[in-house]
Amino acid sequence: MSKYLVNLTINDIPVSVPEGTTILAAASKLDFRIPTLCYHEDLCVAGNCRVCVVEQVGGRALLAACATPVGEGMQIHTNSAVVRTARKTIIELLLSEHSSDCTKCYKNGNCELQSLAHEYRVGDHVFIDLVNGKRKHIDDLSPSIIKDDSKCIRCQRCVRTCDELQGVSALAVAYKGDHQKISTFLDHPLVEVVCTNCGQCVNRCPVGALIEKTYVEEVWDVINNPNKHVVVQTAPAVRVAIGEELGYNPGERLTGKMVTALKRLGFDSVLDTDFTADLTILEEGTELLTRLKRAVVDKDPTVALPMTTSCSPGWVKFIEHTFPEFLPNVSTCKSPQQMFGALAKTYYAQKKGLKAQDITVVSIMPCTAKKYEANRPEMRSSGYKDVDYVLTTRELGMMIKQAGINFQNLEDSPYDSIMGESTGAAVIFGATGGVMEAALRTVYEVVTGREVPFANLNIMPVRGMDGVKEAKVKIEGCLPEWKFLDGIEVSCAVAHSLANARKLMQAVKDGTAHYHFIEVMACPGGCLGGGGQPIPTNEEIRSKRAAAIYGEDEGLPLRKSHENPEIKMIYEEFLGAPNSHKSHSLLHTHYLARKKY
């Protein structure tokens, strides 16, 4: 930002802001809200919807506040009669092309267009209704996302999201004029193109044109089925965001209340994906050490390094499409969600004396790609579909509201057992850098017998919202069996959101960057900024969720995955050792190269 201050008045109140500030930002400094539709804090300015228009005294035309920088001496009015009329007309024009059956719409009650229509009290049939002439086109073939063009206002937030944040560009603007639409390549269904199912576009679509595919009714049905034992698992990032669906400010830690609510919804057992996050660290850490040993001791030229994480299904699908040559580098570990499903229908079933076919596994995830992941044909190690239904944080909020539960008054409850115990290392999986930090806490200690040399176990270099982060950890004083690692500096990189992942992998491909271990999360901020998390999202909200996650970690008595007593138990009773034959058959998977075009 420039150091020069520009003086102007907004609604007759003087304000000074740095040169380059938009009128929108200057007004917000004075607590004047200007309505927006195409504008989004995470994205570049598009300036195409025009609902943010304001009046400049002496100016000929109205100005788009989101796209116009302030000028010295400007006198802006954000709510004059001209402005109000213009905005109302714009909204009415948008609605003339919009299939506004709000009562039957998934976004009813959480729609930016609906709110504006309400705020401006738009008239009925002011303009000729152009909706009926248009062919209604709904793409509901993806297990994750539904795209309904008849609801689209062509704000292009999704196009900018998929391009700027994700570097995927599965969506683009096609055709023009009244034929203009948001389209994939040749308008193919999302399942047939490079879409990663990350849902970032869903998080930013102001209306009901891009929504998650919901499985709430299926879950109610199975809860009400007396013959089914319904197990629910909750991902780390859900507990710090569910509050936003239920009247709390961002950044509230609500683990205990969430568990109580899930019990009240009627789940037979409320368990934690964090348990299998801890398990992932043991499996993935062992895999990394094995790969390092093969490289350093056996001098095996075929060993694929750097190894990358595999817990983010958006990332997995991205690398399958974009860098298939790096598939051997992706850890073979399934994601914690899928490890959980496979174990729920084997280990848990065995311990509880249940039959796998009588168990239904429901996941609550911050993610739309998890819906896709659960449907991958590889994810049936138990002999059944390992995870039956995946709901987003938003859908859980909806169920809690549907059940009439007064969430704010609930007592805290602990998770059920078994597979409900976890450590702080698992909780931080929900933030970018968390898997790396959790892995380092365990791997370093396994190899040296000492705690990782960072104050209070907090590995600060891998935390925070920088797009690509790097850390180097020198391994010294190894235990005898790991002597070969003595003196090695383990080089790590962390990327979040796929545009950053693409840059990182391109650097690895070009040979300009060298690492041993890479963590990638498909979404900005990691899972806490996932496509299934509460709407809206921006950097401030994501930072608050991150602070809550790290707060949760610090508050837990156990903060290293290998110290989780249930993890020790499952290896003793069931799996044997990390990367054992049994682990491999239940907890590991393989990937396939997909076409890039």
Place this chain on the structure above:
Amino acid sequence: MADVQQIIKDVTGIYGKERKALMPILQAVVKTKNYLDDQDLIAVAKALDLSAAEVFGTASFYTFLDTVPRGKNVIRVCKTISCHMAGKDAIIHAIEDTLKVKTGETSVDKKFTLLSANCLGWCHKGPVMLINDQVYPELNAEKAIEILQKYQEED
């Protein structure tokens, strides 16, 4: 396909492999084979490291960058108001009758595709049609058919 690769090579030789090469390549392909098929769009996306959706989005924006098969000669009759008033309907009917196609269709021998177009900037000399890049102003039905015959005789 092979010729499309050659076109891409030639055009990127001039403009580089930047995004700015996109329009020239698309135009060059259409100039050679009259339309862009799916494989052409993919080949262009690959060459410029763009997403296929982006290339499709760009091509679909421009009326003259066809993404459906077209005949050897593309006829575009102006349908905008001045040419309409000057009698474009008669021209269209005459061509439809001669070629046995409706507007939007391609003749069986694949020699002609008949399309309508928005204002071609020749309003003072309407009705107007365009065959490939050639403008034919001040038409009447007979003149239009005569012109078509010239193209029909060519091979």
